């Protein structure tokens with residue numbers, strides 16, 4: 001029997017974004033495969049972050065942004081009259097930002113924040129277990145288990161980013177979006193986050209924006225190359241980096257521009 005095509009976790013079709021009339025994305029199509037890491041690469045200002053933010057309606061928070069076209073999660077439309085509730089959507093499609101941004105709360109309360117908002121666990125043993133499990137999965141438990149009452153903002157940059165990952169994981173999202181998650185980190189903290197991405201993609205679908213082509217090559221299975229608001233090429237990461245089909249992709253990955 002012929003193999004069934006795998007249903008993509010998320011799809012974007014004719015996705016366009018304008019900021020106050022200025023186009024930032026010009027009708028982009030992309031399928032995000034389930035259980036994989038998809039990397040978005042391309043020169044500064046080409047629309048990578050704008051695209052990423054469309055996947056959990058974070059552009060809704062930017063008054064000048066106008067989104068058209070379609071994005072779906074497991075076939076369910078995010079935008080339009082029958083679109084998804086953004087708060088529920090963001091529990092299913094979590095986000096980790098460029099600069100670690102823990103809340104000015106304790107480490108415990110940072111991780112418990114989402115589960116409390118969505119009523120996912122009762123206070124006490126159940127919440128303790130969820131907080132511990134999330135910190136373990138983010139590779140931070142051992143470092144913080146004795147200081148759970150300490151401020152999240154008191155951790156090192158790399159630890160703060162892992163705390164933000166624990167916070168995202170705590171609500172059991174299906175997809176995690178990462179917008180240059182290592183750009184504020186040193187090489188050791190970066191390596192830890194990359195290892196973590198490798199582990200997390202067993203359970204979550206991940207989409208990562210990165211300026212580092214080495215990072216895209218190390219962590220992703222699929223890479224999409226953006227240029228001036230369009231996707232020029234998308235394919236298996238190995239193919240994109242060894243045998244790109246498009247001359248613009250070739251120019252970018254060989255450092256001729258960008």
Ligand SMILES: Nc1ncnc2c1ncn2[C@@H]1O[C@H](COP(=O)(O)OP(=O)(O)OP(=O)(O)O)[C@@H](O)[C@H]1O
Pocket residue numbers: 019023024042043044045046047048049050051062064
């Ligand atoms: N909040 C905003 N208001 C107005 N214009 C914006 C806003 N965010 C992005 N833009 C514009 O949209 C275009 C795409 O920006 P975006 O940040 O998505 O690109 P990027 O590829 O992620 O860039 P970088 O790699 O530098 O982060 C740029 O021209 C940018 O100036």
